[in-house]
Amino acid sequence: MNTTNHGEPNAHLVNALASADPSVRLRAALTAGTHPDPQFRDALVVRCAVEPDFFVRDMLTWALCRLPAESTVPRLVQELESGTVQARSQALHTLSKIGDRLAWPAVVALLHDPHDEIARTAWRTAAALVPPGDEATLASDLATELGRGDRQMQLSLSRAMVGLGEPVLPVLDTAGASSDPDIRAHAEATKQLYLDPDSTFTLSLEMAKRVAVVG
Numbered sequence: 001m002n003t004t005n006h007g008e009p010n011a012h013l014v015n016a017l018a019s020a021d022p023s024v025r026l027r028a029a030l031t032a033g034t035h036p037d038p039q040f041r042d043a044l045v046v047r048c049a050v051e052p053d054f055f056v057r058d059m060l061t062w063a064l065c066r067l068p069a070e071s072t073v074p075r076l077v078q079e080l081e082s083g084t085v086q087a088r089s090q091a092l093h094t095l096s097k098i099g100d101r102l103a104w105p106a107v108v109a110l111l112h113d114p115h116d117e118i119a120r121t122a123w124r125t126a127a128a129l130v131p132p133g134d135e136a137t138l139a140s141d142l143a144t145e146l147g148r149g150d151r152q153m154q155l156s157l158s159r160a161m162v163g164l165g166e167p168v169l170p171v172l173d174t175a176g177a178s179s180d181p182d183i184r185a186h187a188e189a190t191k192q193l194y195l196d197p198d199s200t201f202t203l204s205l206e207m208a209k210r211v212a213v214v215g
Contacts, residue, residue, distance in 0.1 A: 014043045022053045033063030038071045045075055048094070051086035061094045069100045074176060077106045089121045096125035103128050110157075111141060116149055123160035136167035143171045146190070147182035158190040168194065 016028035025047075032040050044064050051057045064072050072094075079091035092110065093160035095103045107129060110122035123142060130138050134154050148154070161168045172194070192199055 013040070017043060017047045022056055022108055025051070025053065025056045029059035029063050030130040032161045033059065033066045036063070036066040038067055041067055041071055041075055045072075045079055045091070049079070049082065049084050051090075057090060061090070061097055064094050065097050069098055069102075072096060073100045073102050077103050080106050080110065085115050085117060087117075089117050092118070092121040096121075096128045099128060101129050101131055104131065108138075108141070112145065117152055119145070119148075120153060123157055127160040127163040129132040130164065135164040136171065139164050139168040143175050143187070146175050146178075146186040147180060154186050154189075158186070158193050161190055162194045162197070181209040 013028050015033060016024050017032075019025050019028070029044070029047075032044060041064070044060050044067075048057060048060050048064075051060060064076075069204070076091045076095050076098075080088050081086050082091070088110070092107065095107065104126075107122055107125050110118055111126060113119045113122060123145070126138055126142075139161055142157060142164075145157055146154075161172070169191070172187045172191045176184055176191070178184050178187070
């Protein structure tokens with residue numbers, strides 16, 4: 001990848017990342033990933049925070065994943081403190097793809113974020129980065145979010161919990177005895193998803209809610 005004599009990133013590519021044409025931005029992100037250069041790290045991270053096109057964001061994430069983790073992970077962890085929801089969400093998403101556990105403490109700190117998009121992305125990222133042996137602890141922490149949000153939000157949490165494997169089962173059993181019918185129903189639907197990954201979550205949740213209310 002070409003750079004200036006002063007070692008600054010190629011201005012043409014940086015400008016292309018901010019083009020009004022999404023196809024131009026997509027090609028720029030592709031180029032940055034095809035010829036990875038740590039000098040483009042900040043430009044890619046900054047663009048992730050504002051990029052409106054899903055496919056371009058996906059390419060930006062790929063480009064960041066192509067850079068050395070020792071360069072990108074600390075910068076992405078710093079981005080988790082941004083006041084912009086998309087900046088934090090995309091940083092979490094990219095960290096989940098990189099898979100470096102250096103980000104683990106910062107990710108766990110966002111599990112109960114009041115913004116649904118941040119929380120659900122943090123759940124997924126935490127499940128991907130959880131250190132071996134900490135699955136039960138994470139499951140217990142995630143269980144405090146049972147019953148939160150709409151069906152899609154609850155499905156996101158259930159998938160994250162199911163991804164933790166067998167240690168989640170005792171946690172779900174405990175939640176299944178909650179005095180809150182929404183928590184009981186969500187715990188039961190999550191357990192059903194664990195036992196049968198091909199089951200229809202929405203149907204399982206509706207059935208569990210009926211049982212929880214009757215109970």
